[in-house]
Amino acid sequence: MPELPEIETVKRTLAPLISGASITACRIERPQLIKHPSPEDFSAHIVGQKIVDTGRRGKFLLINLQSQDTLIAHLRMTGRMLCTPHEYPLLPHTHVIFELDNDRELRFADARRFGCLWLKRADEEDDFTGISRLGIEPFDDRFGPEYLKEKLSSRKVTIKQGILDQSVLAGLGNIYADEVLFAAGVDPTRKTDTITDEEWQKIAEAIPPILLSSIANNGTTFSDYLDGEGHKGNNMPFLQVYKRTGMPCNRCGTTIMKIKVGGRGTHFCPNCQK
Numbered sequence: 001m002p003e004l005p006e007i008e009t010v011k012r013t014l015a016p017l018i019s020g021a022s023i024t025a026c027r028i029e030r031p032q033l034i035k036h037p038s039p040e041d042f043s044a045h046i047v048g049q050k051i052v053d054t055g056r057r058g059k060f061l062l063i064n065l066q067s068q069d070t071l072i073a074h075l076r077m078t079g080r081m082l083c084t085p086h087e088y089p090l091l092p093h094t095h096v097i098f099e100l101d102n103d104r105e106l107r108f109a110d111a112r113r114f115g116c117l118w119l120k121r122a123d124e125e126d127d128f129t130g131i132s133r134l135g136i137e138p139f140d141d142r143f144g145p146e147y148l149k150e151k152l153s154s155r156k157v158t159i160k161q162g163i164l165d166q167s168v169l170a171g172l173g174n175i176y177a178d179e180v181l182f183a184a185g186v187d188p189t190r191k192t193d194t195i196t197d198e199e200w201q202k203i204a205e206a207i208p209p210i211l212l213s214s215i216a217n218n219g220t221t222f223s224d225y226l227d228g229e230g231h232k233g234n235n236m237p238f239l240q241v242y243k244r245t246g247m248p249c250n251r252c253g254t255t256i257m258k259i260k261v262g263g264r265g266t267h268f269c270p271n272c273q274k
Contacts, residue, residue: 002075002225004138004171005214006233007061010081011054012215014106014228017083018063021100022050030095033110036118036128046071046098046119058134058170063106068122072129073108078224079115082107111224134170138207143169145200152192159195160188161262163203172207175220175242178267180206182241187273188266189259213238241267 002010026047031039049069055062061081063071073081082091083106086099091109096117098106108117118129126132135151136142148169152162163169163177172180181188184202186195195203214220219233222243226232236243240250245258245267254271 001059001077001173002079002219003059003173003176004056005176005211005235006219006225007056007059007075007171008215009219009233010061010228011056012228013231014063014081014083015054017104017228018051018100018106019053020051021102021104023047023098024101025099027097027099028095029097030113033095033108033113033115033117035116036120042117042119045069045121051100057131058137058166059173060129060131070120072118072120072131074116074129076110076112076114076116078112079108079110080224080226081228082109082226082230083228084230133167135166135168137170138172138211143204143207145197145204148204149195149197149200153195155192157192158188158261159186159190159192159203160264160266162192163207164262164264169207171211174264175239176207176210176214178242179210179240182269182273183210185273188261188268241269243267
């Protein structure tokens with residue numbers, strides 16, 4: 001699933017291509033992906049609207065409209081939001097097409113069809129996307145070791161599950177949770193009530209730079225993720241543990257292991273992480 005760095009990269013690559021353009025038509029090939037309002041109302045209301053800019057909240061992509069309505073997308077596992085010339089051939093599994101007045105199209109494609117689109121009107125409460133239940137962003141001034149400790153230390157969950165909780169910290173997913181815990185030297189199976197102050201500090205300090213590094217590398221592509229221009233991410237060679245099962249740890253040479261933690265595939269170094 002695309003995580004914060006991937007959605008941030010899509011946001012940044014789409015912005016110069018679609019900002020200032022107006023939506024002249026909306027073709028919905030798979031209505032089930034439109035979660036709010038009805039596909040008919042969605043299409044009728046979005047046509048004619050001008051795109052102001054792009055945004056992100058957690059793993060949600062936001063396309064802000066001049067009316068102060070917001071087109072919201074969640075890519076789930078295999079979704080792609082691409083901006084292409086009108087004449088560019090459609091990728092397989094393209095389900096929604098927004099025609100723009102700048103000779104481009106904004107296209108939503110999703111092989112596994114788990115992705116979602118919403119149109120939030122300026123005058124309505126968002127009680128349908130889940131954004132209102134998100135925690136703070138990793139780049140928020142309020143984020144730090146004290147915040148993590150306050151939110152997680154009394155819970156009886158693993159530290160991996162804790163930092164993946166979107167109601168605590170928005171945007172962190174499986175890839176970067178593994179990378180953060182490796183950087184902090186913390187075993188992903190540890191319970192949050194066993195984490196020391198020094199370890200909370202290391203975890204909190206590891207999160208922003210790891211995410212920023214991936215953003216600088218255009219995100220991480222294993223199979224499906226593409227940025228808004230259709231380019232793959234370049235961050236995979238820089239991963240220290242994720243998808244490196246059976247390979248030597250870059251730090252100590254111990255074999256990287258993969259286990260399940262909270263139902264999620266989890267990669268770690270049994271020597272470096274305690």
